[in-house]
Amino acid sequence: QVQLIESGGGLVQAGGALRLSCAASGSTLDYYVMAWFRQAPGKEREFVAGISSRGDRISYVDSVKGRFTISRDNAKVTAYLQMNSLKPEDTAVYYCAAGITYGTMPRTPINYNYWGQGTQVTVSS
Numbered sequence: 001q002v003q004l005i006e007s008g009g010g011l012v013q014a015g016g017a018l019r020l021s022c023a024a025s026g027s028t029l030d031y032y033v034m035a036w037f038r039q040a041p042g043k044e045r046e047f048v049a050g051i052s053s054r055g056d057r058i059s060y061v062d063s064v065k066g067r068f069t070i071s072r073d074n075a076k077v078t079a080y081l082q083m084n085s086l087k088p089e090d091t092a093v094y095y096c097a098a099g100i101t102y103g104t105m106p107r108t109p110i111n112y113n114y115w116g117q118g119t120q121v122t123v124s125s
Helices: none
Strands: 003-009 009-013 018-023 033-039 046-051 058-060 068-073 080-084 092-099 119-124
Touching: 003 092, 018 092, 018 119, 033 068, 033 080, 033 119, 046 080, 046 092, 058 068
Parallel strands: 009 119
Antiparallel strands: 003 018, 018 080, 033 046, 033 092, 046 058, 068 080, 092 119
């Protein structure tokens, strides 16, 4: 059983930066695809970024390309999301997810088996 705990959310002004962390316990992350999703009030949960188990495949939603960077440290059993040049539209609860998948990086929540509790990111204008 994998347990995921996110941290690093908060309130930041537009143009600022935050770094989210996702620490896992209960299992190694070596075989899991890791992803970040976000959900704004009244909206569906949206894929933000994903990274393969070995870190050799990375995918981003178009709206964050060039601003966000996903990474992982399997030795520390942790995944990260560096968010730069934040915009008010990035405001949401951000969730870390882990899943065992093959082939194309999945972008739908149903493909991920484990989820964190979420961390709030608020970007003021």
